[in-house]
Amino acid sequence: MSVDVQTVKRVARLARIAVSEEDAERMTGELNAILGFVEQLNEVDVSGVEPMTSVTPVEMKKRQDVVTDGNKAADIVANAPATEENFFLVPKVVE
Numbered sequence: 446m447s448v449d450v451q452t453v454k455r456v457a458r459l460a461r462i463a464v465s466e467e468d469a470e471r472m473t474g475e476l477n478a479i480l481g482f483v484e485q486l487n488e489v490d491v492s493g494v495e496p497m498t499s500v501t502p503v504e505m506k507k508r509q510d511v512v513t514d515g516n517k518a519a520d521i522v523a524n525a526p527a528t529e530e531n532f533f534l535v536p537k538v539v540e
Contacts, residue, residue: 446484448476 453472457464464472518531527534 446480448473448480 450466450469450473453469453476454464457469457472522528522531522533525533
């Protein structure tokens with residue numbers, strides 16, 4: 446795949462980046478070098494290699510999925526002006 450100056454200008458316009466003519470020419474070469482490297486990566490034989498999320502095997506820390514109230518109800522309503530049985534009491538606003 447090859448990128449030309451028109452493509453660089455179009456991408457810059459879509460990204461709302463002001464690019465001069467000489468910058469566009471310089472970026473064309475840089476983007477073509479990057480795409481060339483990516484094409485080299487496609488040549489690597491990865492058959493038989495399992496996908497992984499990290500270069501070192503890491504086991505995720507897991508906890509039991511248990512539904513609780515958190516035992517924090519009293520702490521949550523501690524600074525409320527009015528509470529009743531761990532619920533906030535608010536004035537009635539709709540008749």
